[in-house]
Amino acid sequence: MKNYNISIIKGDGIGPEIIDEAIKVLDAVAKVCDFTMSYKEYLMGGIAIDETGVPLPEETVVGVLDSDACLFGAIGGEKWDKLDRSLRPETGLLSFRKQVGVYANLRPAVVYNELLNASTLKPEVIKNCDIMVVRELIGGIYFGEPRGNDGQKAFNTMVYTREEVLRIGKKAFELAMSRDKKLCSVDKANVLDVSQLWREVMSELSKDYPEVELTHIYIDNALMQLVRNPKQFDVIVTGNIFGDILSDAASMVVGSIGLLASASLGDKTAVYEPIHGSAPDITGQGIANPIATIQSAAMMLRHSLGEEKAASLIEKAIKGVLKDGYRTKDISLFDAKEILNTSKMGDIIASYVKK
Ligand code: IPM
Ligand code: MG
Numbered sequence: 001m002k003n004y005n006i007s008i009i010k011g012d013g014i015g016p017e018i019i020d021e022a023i024k025v026l027d028a029v030a031k032v033c034d035f036t037m038s039y040k041e042y043l044m045g046g047i048a049i050d051e052t053g054v055p056l057p058e059e060t061v062v063g064v065l066d067s068d069a070c071l072f073g074a075i076g077g078e079k080w081d082k083l084d085r086s087l088r089p090e091t092g093l094l095s096f097r098k099q100v101g102v103y104a105n106l107r108p109a110v111v112y113n114e115l116l117n118a119s120t121l122k123p124e125v126i127k128n129c130d131i132m133v134v135r136e137l138i139g140g141i142y143f144g145e146p147r148g149n150d151g152q153k154a155f156n157t158m159v160y161t162r163e164e165v166l167r168i169g170k171k172a173f174e175l176a177m178s179r180d181k182k183l184c185s186v187d188k189a190n191v192l193d194v195s196q197l198w199r200e201v202m203s204e205l206s207k208d209y210p211e212v213e214l215t216h217i218y219i220d221n222a223l224m225q226l227v228r229n230p231k232q233f234d235v236i237v238t239g240n241i242f243g244d245i246l247s248d249a250a251s252m253v254v255g256s257i258g259l260l261a262s263a264s265l266g267d268k269t270a271v272y273e274p275i276h277g278s279a280p281d282i283t284g285q286g287i288a289n290p291i292a293t294i295q296s297a298a299m300m301l302r303h304s305l306g307e308e309k310a311a312s313l314i315e316k317a318i319k320g321v322l323k324d325g326y327r328t329k330d331i332s333l334f335d336a337k338e339i340l341n342t343s344k345m346g347d348i349i350a351s352y353v354k355k
Contacts (some may be wrong), residue, residue, distance in 0.1 A: 003037070008042070009042050011073040011089075012074065012278045017343075025314060025317070025346060029353045035249050042063045043059075045089035046080045049083070061069065061084045064271070069270050073293065075278055102269070104135075104265045105262060108261065109306075110129070111130070112322055125230065129230045131233045135239075136237075136238070139159070140158055141158040147295065155287060158241075160197060164198065169202050183236075184237070188219050198239065222242075230250070236250075255331070259331075260274065263299045263300070269304075270303060273296055274295075274296055287342065294318060316352075317349050324337065
């Protein structure tokens with residue numbers, strides 16, 4: 001029987017609670033589809049600072065690179081907010097992404113028609129909306145040198161090389177080929193040199209993908225278009241900081257941030273995580289929504305393990321549970337039949353996983 005080695009980073013806050021539910025569902029789907037999963041846990045974030053003194057122990061990077069894929073919860077919390085930047089949980093996360101080389105961050109914003117009322121946008125504007133945001137994750141202003149702050153002057157540098165833009169561009173064009181063949185590249189080419197290069201490279205690449213319709217828009221207009229008429233988009237590709245901003249906005253098209261998954265892909269490994277954070281305000285109360293993490297586990301089955309059937313069984317189970325009116329607290333205002341805690345939501349999704 002096929003076995004997959006999965007590295008697990010539970011992290012801080014609600015991280016451990018939601019990861020446990022995703023593992024429950026993974027085990028259920030493995031049984032149905034005849035494969036097995038082995039898990040190994042690693043530390044990152046605040047818990048790593050507490051236990052080892054640093055937010056990203058070397059062992060975590062080695063362990064993740066050695067696994068078939070990594071399932072990640074969330075990191076950070078008030079307790080570590082006052083630490084020097086080099087020691088903060090977020091610095092550990094950025095350094096982790098860079099060291100394991102996950103350059104392509106896929107953030108799907110797919111509306112569950114069962115939960116149309118969860119969005120603040122009108123149901124007819126979002127019904128059947130299915131957008132894939134592709135964010136470059138290990139370059140741009142997040143990592144550019146030089147950078148600094150001496151109290152009088154502070155600066156960061158936005159850099160992209162042709163090579164980096166080509167790499168993320170190819171990924172986005174390939175995704176567009178597997179979907180509706182529409183790719184929108186988002187930049188600020190009316191102001192930034194780095195965006196001019198970005199735009200040039202995307203246009204050159206489009207010659208290799210003649211079936212894909214490529215458009216370019218500026219980041220400010222992109223956000224406006226996203227809330228005006230999200231269904232005009234299929235795949236969106238953009239750089240690190242624009243993607244950070246745009247993907248949060250896209251998540252609100254869908255409604256609850258507790259529903260949204262992500263995949264970070266590289267040449268060596270891939271990391272799957274919910275896009276919400278560690279939610280310290282609700283930690284330990286058993287009310288966190290595990291669906292984003294369970295959906296991330298489905299993406300892991302699809303993109304890293306080649307288990308498409310298992311991935312779609314999980315997605316079907318999530319939809320079935322929502323359709324039958326089961327809700328966690330964050331989505332309980334909308335057509336709820338029964339409100340479940342985190343663990344019961346995991347149980348019921350696992351029980352809906354059937355061939
Ligand atoms: C995200 C987060 C991170 C980012 C933070 C926590 C560093 O906002 O994954 O979107 O900016 O990349
Ligand atoms: Mg963000």
